[in-house]
Amino acid sequence: xxKFLQLYIYTTLIAIGLLALWVFITNFTELLNPIxxxxxxxxxxxxxxxxxxxxxxxxSSMGLLIPAFALSxxxxxxxxxxxxxxxxxxxxxxxxxxxxxxxxxxLFIPYAIALLPTFELASIFILFIATFWPIxxxxxxxxxLIDQHYWDNAKTLRLKGKDLIxxxxxxxxxxxxxxxxxxxxxxxxxxLMMAEMFGANxxxxxxxxxxxxxxxxxxxLAGLIFNSIVxxxxxxxxxxxxxxxxxxxxLKKTGSSI
Amino acid sequence: xKHKNWIIGIGIAAILLLSACNVTTGTPNSDEKTxxxxxxxxxxxGAPLADIAVDEGFFEKEHLKVELxxxxxxTDGLNALQSKKIDIGLTFGTSGPLAFIxxxxxxxxxxxHMEGGHPIVVKEGNKSKYKxxxxxxxxxxxxxxxxxxxxxxxxxLQESGINIEKDVTxxxxxxxxxxxxAVASGKVDVGVSGTGHLSKAEKIGLTPVLWSxxxxxxxxxxxxxxxxxxxxxxxxxxxxxxxGLIQAERIxxxxxxxxxxxxxxxxxxxxxxxxxxxxxxHLHNTADPNKKEVVKMWEQMKNLGYVKNGEKIDINKHFNLxxxxxxxxxxxxxxxxxxxxxxxLENYKKQNT
Amino acid sequence: MTKVLERASQLDVKKNNVQNKIxxxxxxxxxxxxxxxxxxxxxxxxxxxxxxMGPSGSGKSTLLRLLTGLTQxxxxxxxxxxxxxxxxxxxxxxxxxxYSLFPWLTxxxxxxxxxxxxxxxxxxxxxxxxxAHNYLELVQLGHAFKKYPGEMSGGMRQRAAIARAxxxxxxxxxxxxxxxxxxxxxRIRLQDLVLRVNQDQxxxxxxxxxxxxxxxxxADRIVMFTPGPPGRIAEIIDVxxxxxxxxxxxxxxxxxxQFRNYILGIMxxxxxxxxxxxxxxxxxxxxx
Numbered sequence: 015x016x017k018f019l020q021l022y023i024y025t026t027l028i029a030i031g032l033l034a035l036w037v038f039i040t041n042f043t044e045l046l047n048p049i050x051x052x053x054x055x056x057x058x059x060x061x062x063x064x065x066x067x068x069x070x071x072x073x074s075s076m077g078l079l080i081p082a083f084a085l086s087x088x089x090x091x092x093x094x095x096x097x098x099x100x101x102x103x104x105x106x107x108x109x110x111x112x113x114x115x116x117x118x119x120x121l122f123i124p125y126a127i128a129l130l131p132t133f134e135l136a137s138i139f140i141l142f143i144a145t146f147w148p149i150x151x152x153x154x155x156x157x158x159l160i161d162q163h164y165w166d167n168a169k170t171l172r173l174k175g176k177d178l179i180x181x182x183x184x185x186x187x188x189x190x191x192x193x194x195x196x197x198x199x200x201x202x203x204x205x206l207m208m209a210e211m212f213g214a215n216x217x218x219x220x221x222x223x224x225x226x227x228x229x230x231x232x233x234x235l236a237g238l239i240f241n242s243i244v245x246x247x248x249x250x251x252x253x254x255x256x257x258x259x260x261x262x263x264x265l266k267k268t269g270s271s272i
Numbered sequence: 273x274k275h276k277n278w279i280i281g282i283g284i285a286a287i288l289l290l291s292a293c294n295v296t297t298g299t300p301n302s303d304e305k306t307x308x309x310x311x312x313x314x315x316x317x318g319a320p321l322a323d324i325a326v327d328e329g330f331f332e333k334e335h336l337k338v339e340l341x342x343x344x345x346x347t348d349g350l351n352a353l354q355s356k357k358i359d360i361g362l363t364f365g366t367s368g369p370l371a372f373i374x375x376x377x378x379x380x381x382x383x384x385h386m387e388g389g390h391p392i393v394v395k396e397g398n399k400s401k402y403k404x405x406x407x408x409x410x411x412x413x414x415x416x417x418x419x420x421x422x423x424x425x426x427x428x429l430q431e432s433g434i435n436i437e438k439d440v441t442x443x444x445x446x447x448x449x450x451x452x453x454a455v456a457s458g459k460v461d462v463g464v465s466g467t468g469h470l471s472k473a474e475k476i477g478l479t480p481v482l483w484s485x486x487x488x489x490x491x492x493x494x495x496x497x498x499x500x501x502x503x504x505x506x507x508x509x510x511x512x513x514x515x516g517l518i519q520a521e522r523i524x525x526x527x528x529x530x531x532x533x534x535x536x537x538x539x540x541x542x543x544x545x546x547x548x549x550x551x552x553x554h555l556h557n558t559a560d561p562n563k564k565e566v567v568k569m570w571e572q573m574k575n576l577g578y579v580k581n582g583e584k585i586d587i588n589k590h591f592n593l594x595x596x597x598x599x600x601x602x603x604x605x606x607x608x609x610x611x612x613x614x615x616x617l618e619n620y621k622k623q624n625t
Numbered sequence: 626m627t628k629v630l631e632r633a634s635q636l637d638v639k640k641n642n643v644q645n646k647i648x649x650x651x652x653x654x655x656x657x658x659x660x661x662x663x664x665x666x667x668x669x670x671x672x673x674x675x676x677x678m679g680p681s682g683s684g685k686s687t688l689l690r691l692l693t694g695l696t697q698x699x700x701x702x703x704x705x706x707x708x709x710x711x712x713x714x715x716x717x718x719x720x721x722x723x724y725s726l727f728p729w730l731t732x733x734x735x736x737x738x739x740x741x742x743x744x745x746x747x748x749x750x751x752x753x754x755x756x757a758h759n760y761l762e763l764v765q766l767g768h769a770f771k772k773y774p775g776e777m778s779g780g781m782r783q784r785a786a787i788a789r790a791x792x793x794x795x796x797x798x799x800x801x802x803x804x805x806x807x808x809x810x811x812r813i814r815l816q817d818l819v820l821r822v823n824q825d826q827x828x829x830x831x832x833x834x835x836x837x838x839x840x841x842x843x844a845d846r847i848v849m850f851t852p853g854p855p856g857r858i859a860e861i862i863d864v865x866x867x868x869x870x871x872x873x874x875x876x877x878x879x880x881x882x883q884f885r886n887y888i889l890g891i892m893x894x895x896x897x898x899x900x901x902x903x904x905x906x907x908x909x910x911x912x913x
């Protein structure tokens with residue numbers, strides 16, 4: 015706890031400062047329209063009132079996000095390794111990657127609805143489209159940037175197939191795979207809003223979208239705060255996993271000098 | 273160990289794919305008596321008549337199972353209708369389906385759901401400045417392009433001799449919410465609002481100066497839209513669905529409190545707000561297709577340039593009034609002493625032929 | 626000096642009936658249009674300890690890479706065990722300066738991975754682990770089975786790298802400036818280790834260094850490169866001291882000092898020539 019405070023003392027102070035500013039402006043000035051900018055007390059009340067709905071939304075969002083993200087990880091890392099290691103095929107297809115990767119996921123909504131049998135799968139697909147590219151392109155880049163020494167080593171050890179991929183290529187490219195994964199995680203919460211615009215009765219994005227449609231900003235802000243907390247927690251977990259996977263980049267010498 | 277992880281991963285992918293292939297689509301089962309319909313609605317509009325029909329058991333009586341599916345954008349909903357993911361589009365407006373028809377969609381309008389109810393709003397203090405349509409000259413007007421009120425209002429301005437390109441400045445927004453905020457913050461003078469937003473508009477200091485009903489008393493809003501090609505089961509189900517809506521329409525007229533109770537299921541809002549949305553006096557819910565008004569709006573859309581090459585399309589071919597007629601006739605037969613349905617039939621003849 | 630050379634020719638006679646391990650025939654190599662190696666001809670005998678020596682840029686490490694088969698020459702052909710290595714990598718092991726181990730695997734895992742490939746997966750995990758421990762103990766790393774490269778000192782890492790190279794079981798070992806980054810004491814210990822490997826196990830070793838003393842102490846023959854690019858073989862010199870060599874006695878001996886000066890003399894001569902050439906070019910360029 016003490017360590018945490020030392021590390022995040024300024025972060026915490028800034029957060030408190032922002033909250034105080036919010037309280038002050040909404041309660042003691044008339045600078046802002048109270049409907050669009052409700053005071054923290056009102057938002058807190060909305061938060062308490064909506065807490066079960068928020069948790070329900072969390073569960074249904076995870077129901078979309080987890081399969082989409084799992085699929086992105088499998089296909090993104092699998093495909094990235096494949097295209098990273100096969101120069102010719104990569105060269106043939108990379109114009110397509112460059113064309114498709116920057117397209118906004120919303121563009122795919124009508125096609126997803128038309129082509130996939132259920133709305134849930136269409137939402138999962140939209141999330142998949144958004145989260146796939148950073149992981150996929152990160153993996154390709156990770157493979158391309160593997161130090162020549164590691165390739166030399168793998169060759170002299172005659173590593174092939176599964177051992178080559180699991181013991182060399184995957185760990186060596188993991189720093190960039192993980193940074194792509196981090197980007198995907200961030201994106202997935204932005205896209206959740208779009209993915210829950212159809213066929214959904216609850217969800218973290220749906221909640222915010224719904225109350226925006228009815229201009230209920232106290233609930234909108236309560237939803238945003240809830241979402242921020244969830245994102246923060248997931249990012250903390252992600253950082254933990256990242257640190258664990260990349261442990262070897264941050265080791266300290268413990269042995270004697272010889 | 274890692275080997276196992278890969279197998280699990282592939283397993284997950286396989287399950288996903290399998291489940292994707294296994295899910296049945298929305299076509300109703302030919303099972304002797306139960307009919308199924310997937311009905312899409314726009315969240316902001318709700319689906320009051322369908323809610324009432326569910327609540328009162330009108331669909332159940334007809335062995336009709338209705339699944340209501342929410343959308344945030346009507347284009348998504350209409351795309352879903354086009355690609356057979358839903359069977360009926362209930363509250364996606366009139367202009368939305370018409371725009372799709374103008375692009376070649378094989379949609380038929382088979383009934384109605386809502387008429388009127390869209391306010392034009394300004395800041396409270398400016399209310400007195402807007403007495404006639406001429407007063408909108410030179411103003412900045414926020415609107416959601418292609419929305420029903422957008423068309424009604426622009427058509428009215430045009431008819432009163434105002435050049436909507438030169439005499440006024442229209443500014444497009446993505447949502448009614450955004451329009452309201454633009455008016456409240458003074459970025460535009462006038463906002464073309466939509467049904468269901470009145471209480472919030474009033475809370476942020478806006479007030480209605482004109483209702484779409486004032487401009488065009490029976491103008492249509494949400495139309496019940498289906499795909500033109502329907503199976504026999506679907507045809508029966510559509511009739512049953514409209515039968516439910518007609519009965520619900522009556523409930524709403526006669527006892528608004530029941531309407532409030534039924535619609536609350538789909539509005540996660542407080543009673544007062546729901547009541548304002550559902551039972552707002554300018555808003556009329558009726559299941560009548562009102563073909564004449566729809567054709568009128570089609571012509572207005574052509575005049576406004578919203579429908580290009582409309583001459584190639586015969587809008588009359590995009591109605592299927594038989595379901596509504598059958599539904600009404602069955603109700604008259606079932607309730608021979610009830611004048612209400614006979615009156616509706618007269619009304620129907622007036623509005624559709 | 627003549628005495629020294631005489632002794633060298635005696636050693637030569639002894640080795641005549643030994644098989645050729647590596648033959649490199651008129652090798653040329655260039656990189657991005659720059660010629661790196663020019664007409665290299667070299668024969669290495671079975672069991673021999675060869676040191677490739679020269680200043681940086683002389684192409685000595687490049688030649689080592691070509692011999693390992695990791696890179697293909699532009700012209701010429703290399704034979705290992707009388708087989709051309711253009712098609713498949715020769716049976717050999719390589720120790721690089723500081724990148725031989727995978728940092729995400731522990732010492733024992735690194736060696737087990739090598740063993741697994743060599744033994745074609747015929748052993749259980751437990752057996753592989755036991756074998757890996759044997760090799761690590763051989764290089765005095767019995768205490769560091771579970772350590773990751775990042776937790777080890779440079780010397781420990783190179784020991785582990787040598788253990789891994791040994792575990793591959795090849796009788797041919799390539800070492801690319803393996804001790805370049807180590808402190809003097811560690812360096813001496815590892816030199817002794819490598820010599821032991823060469824002698825006890827009859828392994829052929831090709832070793833790159835730019836350190837003259839290291840070269841003399843380790844090598845049977847020293848291949849001197851001209852300062853490149855392009856690098857050429859300036860001279861191949863037999864080291865006139867019989868093995869095993871006593872480091873302390875050797876270093877104090879007059880012969881050693883003379884021989885070292887002789888080696889350095891060759892190297893310096895080449896360097897000066899190179900510098901002169903460049904100066905002339907510059908002068909010509911300026912039109913003076």
